[in-house]
Amino acid sequence: MDERARVLLKTLIERYIADGQPIGSRTLSRASGLELSAATIRNVMADLEDLGLITSPHTSAGRVPTPRGYRLFVDTMLTVHPVTGTDDVGENFRSQLATVEPQKVIVQAAQLLSNLSHFVGVVMSPRRNAAFRHIEFLRLSEQRILVILVDAGGDVQNRIILTDQPYTQSQLTEAANYLNANYSGLSFEQVAGHLRGEVEHLRSEIVTLMQAAVAVGSQALAEQQEQVVISGQQQLLNVEDLSGNLASLRRLFDLFEQKSHLLKLLDVSARAEGVRIYIGGENDVVPFEELSVITAPYEVDGKVVGTLGVIGPTRMAYDRMIQIVDITAKLVSNALSQR
Template sequence: MTIALQFGAMLDPRAKTLLKTLIERYIAEGQPVGSRTLSKYSGLELSPATIRNVMSDLEESGLIVSPHTSAGRIPTPRAYRLFVDTMLVAQPPTDDAQVESTVRTQLRPGEPNKLVAAAASVLSNLSQFAGVVLTPRRSHIFKQIEFMRLSEKRILLVIVTPEGDVQNRIMATQKEYSPSQLSEASNYINANYANLSFSEVRKRLRAELEALRGDMTHLMHVMQEAVVASTEETSDLGEAVLISGERNLLEVADLSSDMDRLRKLFNVFDQKTSLLQLLEVSSHAQGVQIFIGGESNLVPIEQMSVVTSSYEVDGQVVGTLGVIGPTRMAYQRVIQIVDITAKLLSQALSQR
């Protein structure tokens, strides 16, 4: 049982209702919530004294705090965790349809890199926070290869991955090859090596070069070198993180009111290491994941939350996307945005 669920089991229905109301009002208004507001919005017939007693108990439990000298209270990261794990209700279908229509308009099937960039942008625009996408892992497998003659001794090698990513290499050769010879070489490689990893292709090429006709041997050696370069580039690049709308967070008082906090926030964007770790963790989980500041080293700022979901190509997880914002975010709506965007990006990437 998680800590959030343990706390939820300890709270009586009255305390849960007041805590839920307090969080919802704080998310909506951004101001510490007092007993009068709770009395008005909770729907409970409780005296101000009873509400204050319950709030005192919640404060002792570490679920709410009183900022400065304010009479009101605000939720802690622990309270947000309890809220998202046990108190959220599903959005109405009409809201889902509106978000889906907006996202679908932006994510039409096309070039993978452009689709991923569009996903980061739509996440940012809909949430008004920062959208982040861990780009598809570059495949170590090729689907198709083609040789194209550029000049007498220069050839363009085109490598197409199963994800639809296209990589180009210019190859220098010691002799001239005719278009028909290049076509024959392409057909041979596609027939014998397609859907194998680059490392497996290298092993088989080394073993089979001697069996090839002499006029193709040099071309295959050059092909082998190009495959090595592709493998090394894939390893060096690793995963890339695209971020859109990070400047939106400058408008969020919870994050921008403290210069040290702001510096930490933009260090997260500049270095990207912690984001990569967080998104990589998310890619191994099912459905939407919510990381709330202060819970783990993956979210280095207590006032920051990250809502993520993995996305797929042909049923295989290839990356993660999400929204970065303040802990005081409308989780219900952000979860909806992230979930729908992940599903529609998966559809668009799989329709090649």
């Protein structure tokens, strides 16, 4: 593709993002600044269409970008300008986070992303060290036991286990003391391995109790790790490109409800450096052609622990969204690292 075609493609996509209307040759001639005849521009647009970069809706003579066209645009043509108004937002966000616990940082970050972008903000909660710091057992009845678990980050989880046999409180205390003295700081997977091979000297009923506690504790931490905070789903109802298609909106809200695909996407993003852009329809990471996702990892003390991002229509101001996501990732990293 020669420079002339690149300029026309860049201009077409920028005008379409701004106006939301298919772009005709006359509009493109005025906006591009190139002294080309309408016939020449039509020929270039036909070539771009043959390359799969633009397409012509049935209802218009103008052209709109395809996912492939958007990908070329964001990878090679996009110019990112500083977003105005984010300095004050950043200061307010820092002050709000000064005294709140980590989970509230995550919630407020999702709200900030949605408020700044006017789309959907998503944040994957920090990956936690799947280890326990302390465990206690409390006898509720003969065969119902409350497991009180403190994880490596200091968060407390309560779970109830049902046993096949009754335990006295002294037996529960013995089991908890053994786990705390020998395995505190290990992951539950490591503890389970030790319990299978190193505790022949313990009574079998105590080992059974500890194995049940390890299983329920591992599940509790896994549930915590899978948390995704979503804010601003209703913003999509105001997006012209989406609001007219109820079937698409229903599929999108199913995506937010199930969260499993979002988790997969955010987990992939956490293994990449910097801001990443996923354009709907170009691969199976974002299965909806109407959506694009901009993500960035965030860190605690220099180590990536999670991902955040913005979900919005494919026709979005990518330069602005990149800045919003990048700034929010830095704010969250700073807030969590200062804990």
